[in-house]
Amino acid sequence: AQSVTQPDIHITVSEGASLELRCNYSYGATPYLFWYVQSPGQGLQLLLKYFSGDTLVQGIKGFEAEFKRSQSSFNLRKPSVHWSDAAEYFCVRGSSNTGKLIFGQGTTLQVKP
Amino acid sequence: EAGVAQSPRYKIIEKRQSVAFWCNPISGHATLYWYQQILGQGPKLLIQFQNNGVVDDSQLPKDRFSAERLKGVDSTLKIQPAKLEDSAVYLCASSVLAGGKNEQFFGPGTRLTVL
Numbered sequence: 001a002q003s004v005t006q007p008d009i010h011i012t013v014s015e016g017a018s019l020e021l022r023c024n025y026s027y028g029a030t031p032y033l034f035w036y037v038q039s040p041g042q043g044l045q046l047l048l049k050y051f052s053g054d055t056l057v058q059g060i061k062g063f064e065a066e067f068k069r070s071q072s073s074f075n076l077r078k079p080s081v082h083w084s085d086a087a088e089y090f091c092v093r094g095s096s097n098t099g100k101l102i103f104g105q106g107t108t109l110q111v112k113p
Numbered sequence: 114e115a116g117v118a119q120s121p122r123y124k125i126i127e128k129r130q131s132v133a134f135w136c137n138p139i140s141g142h143a144t145l146y147w148y149q150q151i152l153g154q155g156p157k158l159l160i161q162f163q164n165n166g167v168v169d170d171s172q173l174p175k176d177r178f179s180a181e182r183l184k185g186v187d188s189t190l191k192i193q194p195a196k197l198e199d200s201a202v203y204l205c206a207s208s209v210l211a212g213g214k215n216e217q218f219f220g221p222g223t224r225l226t227v228l
Contacts, residue, residue, distance in 0.1 A: 032213035045219075095213055099215055101148075101158065104155055
């Protein structure tokens with residue numbers, strides 16, 4: 001069965017520092033991959049998505065992610081974290097035909113001033 | 114453009130009681146999803162509708178959960194009777210069409226507490 005693993009449950013970084021959140025997906029042809037963010041009291045918001053083509057994808061709020069097929073990874077990065085980035089981040093795999101989303105367990109990001 | 118609307122935002126009930134959640138998707142979106150998000154976990158799909166037909170309900174506990182989407186627009190999700198382990202946030206999402214390339218837009222969710 002398709003699955004998504006986020007190895008880090010909780011990460012703390014200082015404001016202005018760089019960020020990398022890890023994500024691994026189970027093997028499968030043409031994975032549709034997403035990163036969503038969920039802030040306290042807010043709904044889920046799409047940060048970026050990968051379907052095919054260029055393996056480095058740019059998203060909103062200065063985030064980017066790199067798809068590496070050889071490592072079955074889709075890590076999220078940001079060069080300089082802002083306090084407002086504190087939230088829950090989900091790596092998600094999508095079904096190409098039905099659109100069903102399979103979520104990882106999430107990584108909670110805390111930002112220190 | 115209005116987003117996905119859900120009500121109520123919060124609900125507290127006793128176990129064995131019944132509860133219903135309502136979702137109004139973005140206008141024109143044919144596909145509607147209900148997800149269950151238990152504290153500390155990622156959302157899990159319960160049921161997917163395409164217009165008013167069910168596409169996937171493989172993870173819906175059908176002995177107590179039911180959902181309908183009359184006229185292919187609004188949807189209701191019902192739990193009867195509720196158990197303690199049903200405490201979760203219930204998220205509704207919609208997309209223009211089914212298929213992985215169609216972005217899903219999520220509502221704010223309904224937080225259910227079962228005592």
